[in-house]
Amino acid sequence: MQETTREQNQRLALVTGATGAIGKAIARAIAQQPGYRVVLLCRNPQKADTAVGDIIASSGNQRVSQEIVDVSSKRSIEALAQRLRDPVHVLVNNAAITPRRRQETSAGIELQFATNVLGYFWLTRALTEQLRSGSPARVVNVASYWAGDLDLDDLEFKRRPYNNNTAYRQSKQANRMLTIALAQRLSKDGVTVNACHPGDVSSRLSNNLGFGGHESPHDGARTPAWLATDAVGQRETGKYFEQMQVRRCRFGEDSEKVEALYQACLAY
Numbered sequence: 001m002q003e004t005t006r007e008q009n010q011r012l013a014l015v016t017g018a019t020g021a022i023g024k025a026i027a028r029a030i031a032q033q034p035g036y037r038v039v040l041l042c043r044n045p046q047k048a049d050t051a052v053g054d055i056i057a058s059s060g061n062q063r064v065s066q067e068i069v070d071v072s073s074k075r076s077i078e079a080l081a082q083r084l085r086d087p088v089h090v091l092v093n094n095a096a097i098t099p100r101r102r103q104e105t106s107a108g109i110e111l112q113f114a115t116n117v118l119g120y121f122w123l124t125r126a127l128t129e130q131l132r133s134g135s136p137a138r139v140v141n142v143a144s145y146w147a148g149d150l151d152l153d154d155l156e157f158k159r160r161p162y163n164n165n166t167a168y169r170q171s172k173q174a175n176r177m178l179t180i181a182l183a184q185r186l187s188k189d190g191v192t193v194n195a196c197h198p199g200d201v202s203s204r205l206s207n208n209l210g211f212g213g214h215e216s217p218h219d220g221a222r223t224p225a226w227l228a229t230d231a232v233g234q235r236e237t238g239k240y241f242e243q244m245q246v247r248r249c250r251f252g253e254d255s256e257k258v259e260a261l262y263q264a265c266l267a268y
């Protein structure tokens with residue numbers, strides 16, 4: 001009975017890309033807070049097991065586990081949403097890539113757009129019922145200040161020459177715009193959606209873009225982990241944060257463009 005009550009009082013947090021530099025640090029920071037069960041959403045079972053073991057050892061929280069999902073695949077995300085029926089209180093969309101060459105998923109979608117943009121969008125939508133039943137619940141979209149050049153007529157670099165930096169900046173602009181569109185739609189359900197820049201951290205993702213990164217993963221995870229666990233993440237919605245402060249987001253100011261991007265993503 002006591003065990004049941006303890007489980008009922010636990011908040012369930014999901015973190016994508018938790019085998020990577022910042023995602024693992026976000027998952028650890030949440031696991032270190034009292035009352036959280038954390039599920040790492042990863043594509044590689046071996047790496048996921050290692051990350052689970054590391055986070056349990058360093059946080060002392062035994063309630064850390066993993067589920068396998070490829071966030072670049074709508075089918076894989078929908079299968080995850082079928083398996084994972086518990087109320088969800090926190091979803092951190094963080095998994096992203098910066099491949100140097102243009103690649104496509106097996107469904108024929110440009111890989112960076114599928115992973116960084118549609119992955120966040122599909123997962124949030126696929127888990128809406130679970131977030132609703134976890135309400136008050138929140139979604140944290142790990143975006144970036146390194147954002148811009150979104151071309152609504154060429155989201156997949158079919159017309160423009162592919163460049164991983166431009167494709168990345170576009171994807172992070174899209175994360176920030178879709179945060180607003182999703183926040184508007186989910187507010188009636190008691191689900192908030194906010195975006196943030198984490199920190200500048202050396203990782204496969206940043207190294208592929210030619211960046212080193214001067215912050216530790218722990219420091220880089222501070223703002224997303226704070227939005228995931230602090231009251232601010234439930235009080236605010238549709239906002240963009242840097243260094244634990246709300247910042248003006250110029251990408252959210254053109255509501256027609258935000259809506260057009262939302263509709264474009266719905267078509268996938």
Ligand SMILES: NC(=O)c1ccc[n+]([C@@H]2O[C@H](COP(=O)([O-])OP(=O)(O)OC[C@H]3O[C@@H](n4cnc5c(N)ncnc54)[C@H](OP(=O)(O)O)[C@@H]3O)[C@@H](O)[C@H]2O)c1
Pocket residue numbers: 016017018019020021022023041042043044047069070071072073093094095096097115142143144145172197198199200201202203204205206213
């Ligand atoms: N690093 C920075 O300086 C910086 C700055 C601003 C914003 N950000 C943002 O922070 C977030 C994390 O970046 P990071 O630097 O920590 O990157 P990272 O170390 O390269 O980690 C990326 C993570 O995403 C996972 N992933 C990639 N494709 C996936 C897929 N199809 N399905 C499931 N998981 C997938 C990777 O899994 P595997 O381990 O299996 O490859 C890995 O866990 C990103 O959203 C990025 O845009 C980073």
